[in-house]
Amino acid sequence: xxxxxPNGKPYEPKVEQKKKxxxxxxxxxxxxxxxxxxxxxxxxxxxxxxxxxHKKPTPVQIVNVDYPRRSAAVIKEAYFxxxxxxxxxxxxRGKYIDFEAKETKNKTSFPLQxxxxxxxxxxxNVLFQDGICFVILSAxxxxxxxxxxxxxxxxDRQLNGGRKSITIDELNESGHIIPTGYQARxxxxxxxxxxxx
Amino acid sequence: xxxxxPNGKPYEPKVEQKKKxxxxxxxxxxxxxxxxxxxxxxxxxxxxxxxxxHKKPTPVQIVNVDYPRRSAAVIKEAYFxxxxxxxxxxxxRGKYIDFEAKETKNKTSFPLQxxxxxxxxxxxNVLFQDGICFVILSAxxxxxxxxxxxxxxxxDRQLNGGRKSITIDELNESGHIIPTGYQARxxxxxxxxxxxx
Numbered sequence: 001x002x003x004x005x006p007n008g009k010p011y012e013p014k015v016e017q018k019k020k021x022x023x024x025x026x027x028x029x030x031x032x033x034x035x036x037x038x039x040x041x042x043x044x045x046x047x048x049x050x051x052x053x054h055k056k057p058t059p060v061q062i063v064n065v066d067y068p069r070r071s072a073a074v075i076k077e078a079y080f081x082x083x084x085x086x087x088x089x090x091x092x093r094g095k096y097i098d099f100e101a102k103e104t105k106n107k108t109s110f111p112l113q114x115x116x117x118x119x120x121x122x123x124x125n126v127l128f129q130d131g132i133c134f135v136i137l138s139a140x141x142x143x144x145x146x147x148x149x150x151x152x153x154x155x156d157r158q159l160n161g162g163r164k165s166i167t168i169d170e171l172n173e174s175g176h177i178i179p180t181g182y183q184a185r186x187x188x189x190x191x192x193x194x195x196x197x
Numbered sequence: 198x199x200x201x202x203p204n205g206k207p208y209e210p211k212v213e214q215k216k217k218x219x220x221x222x223x224x225x226x227x228x229x230x231x232x233x234x235x236x237x238x239x240x241x242x243x244x245x246x247x248x249x250x251h252k253k254p255t256p257v258q259i260v261n262v263d264y265p266r267r268s269a270a271v272i273k274e275a276y277f278x279x280x281x282x283x284x285x286x287x288x289x290r291g292k293y294i295d296f297e298a299k300e301t302k303n304k305t306s307f308p309l310q311x312x313x314x315x316x317x318x319x320x321x322n323v324l325f326q327d328g329i330c331f332v333i334l335s336a337x338x339x340x341x342x343x344x345x346x347x348x349x350x351x352x353d354r355q356l357n358g359g360r361k362s363i364t365i366d367e368l369n370e371s372g373h374i375i376p377t378g379y380q381a382r383x384x385x386x387x388x389x390x391x392x393x394x
Contacts, residue, residue, distance in 0.1 A: 052325075075275035091327075129291060
């Protein structure tokens, strides 16, 4: 049933209007996040003994905790801390796996400001120890696997006054498009298989 | 100089008395925790490019966050969650490292109730992927490195109705005493070197 304004114009609820927008490459319209997809993927890997990879908890500085009787402790005051590492790590066939996941709504390039100096430093340390280190970039309607060594090259270019982002062409050249699936939604292990085994 | 009571008995200040007690195996008397010592050790490893090993943040379920103007977000309500993994992981010379650290004040055995079924499950998963997985036990005035495979044996014995702890003799037999130092306070990498390289 269509409701109409007194002038005869049909009433369109906001929810309907949203549906008419062009499909977005962000997660906001489908109630799902890159983090959700990766958690589901990692859960599938874990349950099927493919790999053991977890997202690290969000670091929080706890200031005040209340201990009410007979019930759980309640954190009453806490603050978000900046992480000194990447968000995901674990093990696959004996090898150490370490990655960060980021997304952009940009249509032509991936901004490097998505990464922090601490994370870049951590990636360097992991590479020095011969770890498998990469980033998963949700951009241009794809999921890209980009080896951290490539990211470091783009990062250094920025530090030397170069562009502050990775272009779509650069990403297509130096990255790998991750196959998606129903169970392993962002099936990045497939890329690791191709590159390392 | 010795002060004396009127009856001739020497006065002993309380500080002196403390010194006469047997050395304590708990951290409470020296204002330092097992976690502090491990954090310092890992910091030393990181800064000297020995290994990249971090403690995971405490998992917290955030329920309510306040965003006051022009200042940092304040978490107003949150709860501690049980971790589904061990606390420490990282990489050493290409190999995945995973461990949990626990302490006891007991003088004759290490109670298995220090571990949760989730952590045991996680250790099994890591071992299946060929990771280096162990526990660091602060007990009997020592730091022990105990391979998770041994811990699993003791755990299974408990599940089958056996004793609920690891005796000091068992720990001395199946574990390795970790050397301590000024910089690498609990120098567990030395044991990994001995066992794996």
